Amino acid sequence: MTDSPSQRLGEFLRAQRQLAGLSLRQLAELARVSNPYLSQVERGLHEPSLRVLTSLAHALGIPPHHLLAQAGVQDDSATSSSDVESAIAADKRLTDEEKRALLAVYRSYVAGRDASS
Numbered sequence: 766m767t768d769s770p771s772q773r774l775g776e777f778l779r780a781q782r783q784l785a786g787l788s789l790r791q792l793a794e795l796a797r798v799s800n801p802y803l804s805q806v807e808r809g810l811h812e813p814s815l816r817v818l819t820s821l822a823h824a825l826g827i828p829p830h831h832l833l834a835q836a837g838v839q840d841d842s843a844t845s846s847s848d849v850e851s852a853i854a855a856d857k858r859l860t861d862e863e864k865r866a867l868l869a870v871y872r873s874y875v876a877g878r879d880a881s882s
Contacts, residue, residue: 772809780854795824
C-alpha cells in the first residue's frame, strides 16, 4: 500500500526533526505551531499551509523549497536534493550523528553550487 502525500511529508518532517535533535514540542515552539497540530502533521493527518511549511523549514534549518517540494507544493529542480536527504535520513546503518554530518556536508556543497549558478 502506498503512503499518501501527507504521510510521506509527515515522515520526512519527523526524520528532519530527529536529525536536528529536536523534540516535537521544541520544533512546534520554534515554528510557532501547537504541539498537537505538529503531531497530526507528522502522522499525515493534516495538510499544513504554505506559511506553516515555510515556518517548519526555517525552524529545521532546511531550505523552504526542499520542504515545499516534499509536500508537493512546489515543483522544484532541487527535488533530487530532497531525495538524497531522505535517503540519508532513512539509512538505518548510520547513527544520528553521522546523518547530521553527512547532511551538513551535502547541504554545503549544494548551497555552494546554487550560489555560483
